[in-house]
Amino acid sequence: MSILVSSWSNNIQSVPENYCMFFPEKIRPGGHYSSCMQQHSNIDPAQVGGHDHDEIIHRIRKASKDFGLFQVINHGVSEELMDDTMSLFKEFFDMHVEDKAAYYSEDLTKSYRLYTGEDKRPRGDVAAPVCKDIPVIDLSRLAGLDRVEIIQLIMKANMDLGMFQVINHGVSEELMDETMNLFKEFFNMPAEDKAMYYSEDGTSKGNFRFYTSSMKGVNTWKDSVRHICEPLEDNIQSWPEKPARYREVVRAYSVEVRKLSLRILDLICEGLGIQLGYFGDGLSQLQELLVHNYPPCPEPGLVLGVGGHTDPSLLTLLQQQDVYGLQIFKGGQWLGVEPIPHAFVINISDQLEVISNGKLKSARHRAVTNADVARTSLVTFISPSLESIIEPAKALVSASEPQLFKSFRFKEYRDIYIANLQDPNDATTLDAYKL
Numbered sequence: 001m002s003i004l005v006s007s008w009s010n011n012i013q014s015v016p017e018n019y020c021m022f023f024p025e026k027i028r029p030g031g032h033y034s035s036c037m038q039q040h041s042n043i044d045p046a047q048v049g050g051h052d053h054d055e056i057i058h059r060i061r062k063a064s065k066d067f068g069l070f071q072v073i074n075h076g077v078s079e080e081l082m083d084d085t086m087s088l089f090k091e092f093f094d095m096h097v098e099d100k101a102a103y104y105s106e107d108l109t110k111s112y113r114l115y116t117g118e119d120k121r122p123r124g125d126v127a128a129p130v131c132k133d134i135p136v137i138d139l140s141r142l143a144g145l146d147r148v149e150i151i152q153l154i155m156k157a158n159m160d161l162g163m164f165q166v167i168n169h170g171v172s173e174e175l176m177d178e179t180m181n182l183f184k185e186f187f188n189m190p191a192e193d194k195a196m197y198y199s200e201d202g203t204s205k206g207n208f209r210f211y212t213s214s215m216k217g218v219n220t221w222k223d224s225v226r227h228i229c230e231p232l233e234d235n236i237q238s239w240p241e242k243p244a245r246y247r248e249v250v251r252a253y254s255v256e257v258r259k260l261s262l263r264i265l266d267l268i269c270e271g272l273g274i275q276l277g278y279f280g281d282g283l284s285q286l287q288e289l290l291v292h293n294y295p296p297c298p299e300p301g302l303v304l305g306v307g308g309h310t311d312p313s314l315l316t317l318l319q320q321q322d323v324y325g326l327q328i329f330k331g332g333q334w335l336g337v338e339p340i341p342h343a344f345v346i347n348i349s350d351q352l353e354v355i356s357n358g359k360l361k362s363a364r365h366r367a368v369t370n371a372d373v374a375r376t377s378l379v380t381f382i383s384p385s386l387e388s389i390i391e392p393a394k395a396l397v398s399a400s401e402p403q404l405f406k407s408f409r410f411k412e413y414r415d416i417y418i419a420n421l422q423d424p425n426d427a428t429t430l431d432a433y434k435l
């Protein structure tokens with residue numbers, strides 16, 4: 001419980017090391033040498049063919065299996081040539097700046113280039129420019145003559161970015177505010193009241209879970225609540241009884257957000273030219289709510305609230321207030337998503353990219369923190385039932401548009417996605433299913 005960011009973050013001047021995003025001290029180069037490997041992994045190929053032949057082969061196999069690395073001596077490349085080459089490169093780097101300038105390039109496609117390493121730390125750069133291309137779509141205009149134009153707008157946004165915002169969407173402002181305030185109240189409850197809900201057990205099978213989290217081994221600056229909303233009756237008993245109106249408010253919110261999600265999925269059907277209701281039943285059966293609380297952070301540039309990812313669901317609907325924090329990855333950089341009170345940010349998620357046969361993009365996004373105010377976001381994931389088979393819609397596959405993804409069971413995808421969240425090699429689950 002004392003691990004919750006909200007429990008300790010308000011009195012500190014600097015960020016603890018294990019929150020410094022994706023570059024913790026233990027993997028930071030410089031000053032942290034471990035002891036050297038023993039010489040016995042040096043292999044002398046000159047002995048191959050002689051009476052030590054079998055032993056050498058055995059040592060190569062063992063070193064390759066254990067370390068993937070060994071050294072060779074007496075290998076046939078002359079010491080003079082090696083020294084010469086080493087000296088030449090030392091001389092190159094020691095040349096005058098003007099002499100080297102001709103070779104310097106940041107263009108990755110150049111066949112020869114002198115360059116410097118960049119700092120790849122995904123800093124939570126709060127000052128990122130705002131993305132101007134995310135349309136804000138007024139759903140009240142759908143009833144009139146603008147319908148076709150609106151669907152075109154949604155489709156264009158989904159093809160390019162996988163993200164758009166909707167206003168006048170039918171979920172009442174009162175209900176949105178009430179739900180937001182309820183979660184703020186939850187996160188602000190005294191530690192003793194929250195303690196009974198706290199769990200580090202990630203296997204709660206969709207029941208209510210209150211936790212703080214890490215991604216790829218580095219802690220993220222947030223505490224979260226997560227549970228299934230639909231099917232409702234199997235899960236509502238696990239929802240908290242404090243704040244007092246939790247079950248009543250969250251139930252009403254889930255019902256309204258579900259209606260909106262089905263409306264948007266039908267607009268996407270229209271845009272894709274597949275039958276209305278295609279995403280009904282199994283493909284949108286599971287509904288989960290994930291609520292994040294990002295306390296103010298004294299050094300927002302060193303941490304992230306949520307690291308870069310695409311959502312594993314079908315569609316995601318995100319409510320934020322007027323506090324900035326969500327970013328989208330576009331054109332090689334992170335750009336801010338403008339917070340619009342009472343709008344929903346709609347993300348195309350992985351399963352829609354597959355079912356649309358790659359026509360729609362699963363949005364890559366993340367959340368940054370800030371030094372001044374806490375931010376709360378309410379994230380609804382609409383997903384297929386775990387047993388659903390996911391594959392590109394038949395109507396979107398043809399001789400000229402071949403199938404781009406294998407078919408799979410949603411449960412398998414989800415399990416791999418969860419494992420990949422902790423994979424330091426930045427594995428993306430969707431790539432593994434591309435044909």
Ligand SMILES: O=C(O)CCC(=O)C(=O)O
Nearest residue numbers: 290292306326367377379
């Ligand atoms: O809090 C946010 O704005 C983003 C949260 C998010 O991307 C997620 O929970 O998947």
Ligand SMILES: [Fe+2]
Nearest residue numbers: 309310311365
């Ligand atoms: Fe997300």
